[in-house]
Structure formats: structure tokens, C-alpha cells
Amino acid sequence: MFGKTINEISLNDTAYFEKTLTQSDVFLYAGISGDNNPAHINEVYAKESIFKERVVHGLLTAGLISAVLGTQLPGPGTVYLSQDLKFLKPVRFNDTIKAEVIVVEIDYDKNRIRLNTICTNQNKEIVLTGTALVMPPRKRMDI
Known part of the structure; x- marks a missing residue:
């Protein structure tokens, strides 16, 4: 696995990571982050919410962006x-x-x-957008 330097990156370069987010992912994230909002972990509570069921933490979803940046583009050595x-x-x-x-x-x-x-999501619906600023490694990183 290599981290790309700025000279190895071009405008419009793309990369992606795909994952199915499960109940286990949500409970692990809640435990690690301390975010025990019942909208994510309490089915009875969530049924009364605007979503009518439990939903994945927004920052767990956003964490998938970090996976792309840290492993692919630019990759290892990147500073977010x-x-x-x-x-x-x-x-x-x-x-x-x-x-x-x-x-x-x-x-x-x-x-x-x-x-x-x-x-x-799997239906090609956009669930999250944003902009990231990163500093790629100054030299090629081989991990």
C-alpha cells in the first residue's frame, strides 16, 4: 500500500470505499464514541422518532471518507x-x-x-456530501 505524494495526484482523481453498515457497527461505534443517542441504539425510542427506526450515526458514515483518504487517495501518511x-x-x-x-x-x-x-447508499441516493482538506505525504510511503 502506497501513499501518493502531491506530484502523483491529479485533478479529478477519484477513489472509493464501500461497506454495509450493520447493527454491530452501530453498537461498536456507540461504545467507542460514547454516543449512545437512543435514535441509534433503542428500537422502541427510534420507532417514535422522525425516522421511525434506528439509524446509523452520521459520523460513522462520515468515517468511511476517512478510510478512503487514509488508505487510497492520497493514502498512508495523509494528514486529515x-x-x-x-x-x-x-x-x-x-x-x-x-x-x-x-x-x-x-x-x-x-x-x-x-x-x-x-x-x-445502495439505491444511489446521496446521503452525505462535503469537502475535505488533506496534506498528502511529502515522500512516497510504502506500508
Whole structure:
């Protein structure tokens, strides 16, 4: 696995990671993060919510973006500097989410890359959008 330097990245380069988010993922995330909001873990409560069922944590979904950035584009050695997010639709248990990143700006002087970030479900509905700013490794990283 290699981390790409800024000189190995071009505008419109893309990468993605896809995962089906399960009840186990949600409970593990709740335990790790401490976010025990009943909308995610309490079925009785969630039935009375606007979603009518339990939903996946928004930041668990957004974490799939981090997986793409840290393992593929730019990859190992990348420093995640910032991320803005807009949550458009709930992610439900057992939805398969595709997290995709697209290079939209390269700042060679500051060694920064700006990427559009998009998460879609198995029905190709956009559930999350945003923009990430990262610093790729200065030298090729072989992990």
C-alpha cells in the first residue's frame, strides 16, 4: 500500500470505499464514541422518532471518507486537516454506503489537496456530501 505524494495526484482523481453498515457497527461505534443517542441504539425510542427506526450515526458514515483518504487517495501518511459535512438522508441499518472522494484543488506550494466527498447508499441516493482538506505525504510511503 502506497501513499501518493502531491506530484502523483491529479485533478479529478477519484477513489472509493464501500461497506454495509450493520447493527454491530452501530453498537461498536456507540461504545467507542460514547454516543449512545437512543435514535441509534433503542428500537422502541427510534420507532417514535422522525425516522421511525434506528439509524446509523452520521459520523460513522462520515468515517468511511476517512478510510478512503487514509488508505487510497492520497493514502498512508495523509494528514486529515478539515472536513465539512452535510447530512442529506438517514443511513439505515444494513445500507451499503459508498464513500467517494474526488480531487478538486491542488495547492503545490502548501502541499494541500481539497476533495469533494460524497456518500451514497445502495439505491444511489446521496446521503452525505462535503469537502475535505488533506496534506498528502511529502515522500512516497510504502506500508
